[in-house]
Amino acid sequence: MQNRQQGLTIGDLADRTGLAVSAIRFYETHGIVRPLRNTGGHRRYGRSDLRRLSFAMIAQRLGFPLAEIAAHLAALPDERAPDKSDWEAIATGFRQRIAERIASLQALSDKLDGCIGCGCLSLDRCALYNVNDKAAQRGAGPRWLMGDRSEDV
Template identity: 45%
Template sequence: MGMSEGAGEEMSVGQLARRSGTSVSALHFYERQRLISSRRTPGNQRRYHRDTLRRVALIRIAQRVGIPLVEIREALDRLPEGRVPNRRDWKRMSQGWQDELSERIRLLVHLRDSFANCVGCGCLSISHCALANPDDRLGAGGTGPRMLVPDTEEPLPESG
């Protein structure tokens, strides 16, 4: 007799996918990336502890705000014996990511405010670049859209 949806301490990959709203292939990927783990039955089927639901939720939330999987794994690896994150763990993890998220928000606001007038000197806005980037001075700083996605610590130019 199979395990029912709500019963037991373990879930099949299909049950975990349904409960977490995550595709089976994503769960397999998370497992390959050592973000979650399963045990194998004698028939070689994956079984996940029910607490894996919380880990998957944390992974999806962190991904949603742009935290790289490697950083998510590093944060989860700091938990004792791979235990499931609790409220204190989540607070500590999220505080560690706040500076990165604040910088990402700052860049996104700048991109939003500049997007209509400039592609960041690639250059599709010739009429504006004569003012913002005379003689392609931003080209000396590297390739790509220098004004919108800088890879330096220099402050972003004012949009306008």
């Protein structure tokens, strides 16, 4: 097992992940990776940081904010490489969020061709579905896509 004090340089990590050195430093400021410093003060990364960065890149592509990604990754151990059970614990939380997103996207897909209760009154059909902007009584935004039903207003 590689000693983290002698671990990967930031250049090594950039080569292995395809990220720019500046992007790795950016991820570091958000707590995605937490390198150690060697006696010369240089950053040294563990092999587990490759997975942390890869996971963060994928989660970002799925639309998850960095703060949420960092919060999940904070649960991973620093003293050792994460094992399967560590990753499964993180996956459980992400599965729930992904299921919520799928449900939201399905609702958007189902209602995309009609009024979505946004309160804009810009479509001729809104006079049928959202007379006098009743959806706005529930708050700002696309109320029906956010879970409100048209009969609730």
